[in-house]
Amino acid sequence: MNEFIGREIELKNLNNMYNSDKFEMAVIYGRRRVGKTSLIKQFISNKPAIYVQGVEATAETNLRFLSNAILDFEEPGRVNKHKTFYDFAEAFEEVQDIANNQNEKMIFVMDEYPYFAEASAEISSILQYTIDHIYKEKK
Secondary structure, three states: OOOOOOOHHHHHHHHHHHHOOOOOOOOOOOOOOOOHHHHHHHHHOOOOEEEEEOOOOOHHHHHHHHHHHHHHHHOOOOOOOOOOOOOHHHHHHHHHHHHHOOOOOOEEEEEOHHHHHHHOOOHHHHHHHHHHHHHHHHO
């Protein structure tokens, strides 16, 4: 296993957000190839987390990847990988349903978010609505 070096301040900030008693959202951005994904994966390594990475593809492909990430978290080792949520709104709502059944705070990561936004004109608005009216209200 590779040792994770540096980024102590960023990890501390993320852990402070995770340990708060309210809904928190971090946006991690920067130049390519500086370790953003490594930072995220290190942070979530010992926490309940749904992680999905957007790809330069269609909205349907990104929705399928998101669906698989959610369903794999819900049912590790599942065999049927063909189920896809109807749309992004349904997928985001499922994330909250899963979080409601966790004993500890759950993390939801959408890495390479610009690929999701590029493929789906409505996803940012749907995500904002979900955060404002579902995630923040449920904690």
